[in-house]
Amino acid sequence: MKHTISVLVQNEFGVLARVAGLFSGRGFNIESLSVAPTLEPTISRMTIVTRGDDRIIEQINKQLHKLINTIKVIDFTHKDCVAREMALIKVSAEEGTRAEVLRITDIFRAKVIDVAPRCYSIEVTGTSSKVDAIIELLRPMGIKEVVRTGPVVLARGARMGEK
Amino acid sequence: MEMTGSQILLECLRQEGVETIFGFPGGAVINIYDDLFDSPIHHILTRHEQAAVHAADGYARATGRVGVALATSGPGATNTVTGIATAYMDSVPMVVITGQVPTPLIGNDAFQEADIVGITRPVTKHNYLVKDIKDLPRIIKEAFFIARTGRPGPVLVDFPKDVQVATDKFHYPDKVNLPGYKPTYSGNARQVEKAVEMILGARKPVVYAGGGVSSPEAGEGLTQLAELIQAPVTTTLMGMAAFPKKHPLSLGLLGMHGTFFANMAVTESDLLIAVGARFDDRVTGKVETFAPHAKIIHIDIDPTSIKKNVRVDLPIVGDLRDVLDKLVKRLSEENEGVSGLIDETVNWRQKIEAWKEEQPMRYEPSDKEIKPQFVIEKIREMTRDDAIITTEVGQHQMWTAQFFDFSQPRTFLTSGGLGTMGYGLPSALGAQAAFPGRQVIDISGDGSFQMNSQELATLVQFNLPVKIAILNNNYLGMVRQWQQLFFKKRYSQTIMEVPIDFVKLAEAYGAKGLHASHPDEVEATIRRALEIDGPVIMEFKVAREENVMPMVPAGKSLNEMVLAS
Ligand SMILES: Cc1ncc(C[n+]2csc(CCOP(=O)(O)OP(=O)(O)O)c2C)c(N)n1
Ligand SMILES: [Mg+2]
Numbered sequence: 001m002k003h004t005i006s007v008l009v010q011n012e013f014g015v016l017a018r019v020a021g022l023f024s025g026r027g028f029n030i031e032s033l034s035v036a037p038t039l040e041p042t043i044s045r046m047t048i049v050t051r052g053d054d055r056i057i058e059q060i061n062k063q064l065h066k067l068i069n070t071i072k073v074i075d076f077t078h079k080d081c082v083a084r085e086m087a088l089i090k091v092s093a094e095e096g097t098r099a100e101v102l103r104i105t106d107i108f109r110a111k112v113i114d115v116a117p118r119c120y121s122i123e124v125t126g127t128s129s130k131v132d133a134i135i136e137l138l139r140p141m142g143i144k145e146v147v148r149t150g151p152v153v154l155a156r157g158a159r160m161g162e163k
Numbered sequence: 164m165e166m167t168g169s170q171i172l173l174e175c176l177r178q179e180g181v182e183t184i185f186g187f188p189g190g191a192v193i194n195i196y197d198d199l200f201d202s203p204i205h206h207i208l209t210r211h212e213q214a215a216v217h218a219a220d221g222y223a224r225a226t227g228r229v230g231v232a233l234a235t236s237g238p239g240a241t242n243t244v245t246g247i248a249t250a251y252m253d254s255v256p257m258v259v260i261t262g263q264v265p266t267p268l269i270g271n272d273a274f275q276e277a278d279i280v281g282i283t284r285p286v287t288k289h290n291y292l293v294k295d296i297k298d299l300p301r302i303i304k305e306a307f308f309i310a311r312t313g314r315p316g317p318v319l320v321d322f323p324k325d326v327q328v329a330t331d332k333f334h335y336p337d338k339v340n341l342p343g344y345k346p347t348y349s350g351n352a353r354q355v356e357k358a359v360e361m362i363l364g365a366r367k368p369v370v371y372a373g374g375g376v377s378s379p380e381a382g383e384g385l386t387q388l389a390e391l392i393q394a395p396v397t398t399t400l401m402g403m404a405a406f407p408k409k410h411p412l413s414l415g416l417l418g419m420h421g422t423f424f425a426n427m428a429v430t431e432s433d434l435l436i437a438v439g440a441r442f443d444d445r446v447t448g449k450v451e452t453f454a455p456h457a458k459i460i461h462i463d464i465d466p467t468s469i470k471k472n473v474r475v476d477l478p479i480v481g482d483l484r485d486v487l488d489k490l491v492k493r494l495s496e497e498n499e500g501v502s503g504l505i506d507e508t509v510n511w512r513q514k515i516e517a518w519k520e521e522q523p524m525r526y527e528p529s530d531k532e533i534k535p536q537f538v539i540e541k542i543r544e545m546t547r548d549d550a551i552i553t554t555e556v557g558q559h560q561m562w563t564a565q566f567f568d569f570s571q572p573r574t575f576l577t578s579g580g581l582g583t584m585g586y587g588l589p590s591a592l593g594a595q596a597a598f599p600g601r602q603v604i605d606i607s608g609d610g611s612f613q614m615n616s617q618e619l620a621t622l623v624q625f626n627l628p629v630k631i632a633i634l635n636n637n638y639l640g641m642v643r644q645w646q647q648l649f650f651k652k653r654y655s656q657t658i659m660e661v662p663i664d665f666v667k668l669a670e671a672y673g674a675k676g677l678h679a680s681h682p683d684e685v686e687a688t689i690r691r692a693l694e695i696d697g698p699v700i701m702e703f704k705v706a707r708e709e710n711v712m713p714m715v716p717a718g719k720s721l722n723e724m725v726l727a728s
């Protein structure tokens with residue numbers, strides 16, 4: 001099963017390597033990983049999407065927690081949360097497909113952020129499945145490149161993950 | 164007063180109470196060595212950085228204090244890796260300091276540069292690169308704190324040369340501030356309550372104790388619990404010395420080369436109380452059929468150890484002493500429950516006694532050739548109870564675990580988790596440095612001995628009277644045993660073709676060498692060695708193709724052990 005785990009770490013040199021090394025060294029997989037500082041600049045948040053059975057996920061949570069630089073580990077899988085991912089998609093926009101590309105962009109409330117004579121770059125945000133869906137629809141138009149961030153998550157309501 | 168980085172380092176060590184360190188110099192630590200010249204800290208020059216780390220490890224295991232090793236950058240640092248990994252697998256508190264090229268050169272493939280922080284990340288509890296002298300005292304403080312608290316482990320501090328010569332005012336912090344590091348010491352009372360219930364309901368309880376009990380305090384808690392509920396105790400290599408083998412409740416070693424009765428007891432038990440153990444595959448055998456009828460209570464300070472390899476019915480995270488004390492206290496209040504339990508488990512203990520009689524730990528004695536097990540029994544008989552025994556890795560290690568009656572905590576130093584050949588001699592060196600007056604004996608194999616035999620020079624130089632018993636079978640015996648049993652006796656590269664004259668080798672280093680090839684000579688050889696006030700090699704030519712039995716073949720269940728070959 002897919003799990004989204006948020007990890008608050010001290011923003012120190014080598015922390016990313018520790019987390020990545022933990023996953024590779026123990027044979028856990030990382031589907032996506034995004035990292036950026038929090039409001040408190042000495043603390044970063046990593047959002048990791050991983051897969052595994054309950055035993056593996058429990059190990060991942062515990063092992064992450066065991067790292068000295070880890071302040072907090074939150075597994076969002078069974079928590080009420082909002083998740084968003086962003087993708088930038090470079091798709092060809094020829095005479096015959098341009099209108100369709102724009103229509104799809106519109107339906108997904110995505111944005112054209114760069115226009116070249118024969119191609120558009122599109123920005124879309126949403127759940128991972130929404131991003132998957134727009135990519136599938138644009139694929140027949142001729143996608144040249146896709147960059148995805150992997151999801152970031154936030155607990156719903158007034159609760160905070162950070163403190 | 165302004166001090167240099169290297170002076171600050173030594174002052175930090177002094178404030179941590181460090182008296183002895185083990186190391187090997189080089190360009191990237193030459194400033195530290197210069198300051199050591201006038202320092203009260205005693206430095207032992209090993210002949211290899213791996214040995215320096217094993218020596219610090221032996222020092223730590225024998226004393227319970229943090230061992231300290233020092234090495235130069237590049238090859239010095241990479242040579243420490245096996246020692247660090249050994250300590251990591253066995254949870255040994257240690258701080259390793261490595262020199263590093265000056266910070267402006269880091270990343271440039273400078274002379275003797277190695278990314279030792281990157282290399283040791285997976286084998287340290289934590290590690291540091293000191294980039295600024297202002298961070299140095301805090302880092303050293305944290306390094307010692309992390310090494311010795313929670314589940315202990317090695318911490319590496321990589322110390323660039325320019326930071327060693329930089330200057331700053333010295334202030335040693337008296338507290339650490341590590342928001343992400345808060346080991347759980349206090350066992351949850353509700354979990355303890357559930358454990359009490361499970362224990363009182365058990366009919367075939369077994370205690371399974373690992374390295375977590377190696378401290379005298381935890382060992383005492385273990386003994387109290389076992390005696391109170393009259394439950395038999397089996398241990399791993401790491402937990403072995405914590406529970407006296409002569410104790411009527413002792414089952415000895417569990418697992419691949421464990422006793423028949425320990426493996427049978429665990430297989431039939433209905434409650435397994437795991438204490439500071441981690442269900443290593445050498446212990447569990449085939450994990451699906453491990454303790455198939457038992458509910459499992461797992462007490463450990465490291466939550467990641469729990470449910471890693473086996474299902475657990477009741478986890479209790481906490482310091483063993485705390486949890487065991489709470490358990491003993493609560494159980495002591497349950498007079499009726501406990502006496503009921505003891506009554507109800509009479510049959511169980513009888514069954515175990517019957518197993519012990521049916522298949523005691525034994526070997527075929529001989530009056531023609533020296534049986535390795537005989538040497539080990541003799542060493543036990545002839546040494547003091549507080550003698551410290553180290554081993555290398557192989558058959559001799561397993562025979563030591565099987566046939567040496569350990570009776571005091573911190574007297575058995577062996578590489579359990581990593582299984583590092585070459586561990587025994589340098590760790591004996593470290594233990595002897597900690598306890599100059601105690602008998603320290605490395606029980607060694609002819610193969611393993613050669614992995615760090617250069618340390619004979621260190622023993623001689625520093626007057627460390629370690630006794631080395633080489634059980635010489637002229638084989639990489641343990642591998643040969645596997646080849647015999649599972650590879651049709653195809654002894655591929657396990658025959659040590661070149662006979663080594665270990666007596667001459669000892670003499671070449673200025674140590675004493677003794678030799679025995681007949682059973683009648685064993686006792687006299689050990690006696691002479693123990694009388695000599697300096698390092699001695701005792702070479703015993705032992706029965707070459709003796710096997711370690713019982714044996715649970717890899718991947719088999721504990722009750723599928725082979726009893727004799
Ligand atoms: C550094 C290292 N290399 C290889 C091994 C694999 N190994 C385990 S036991 C053994 C044989 C050890 O031979 P010896 O020291 O003579 O002991 P014996 O088994 O003969 O008692 C070997 C090669 C190991 N444990 N450690
Ligand atoms: Mg051998």
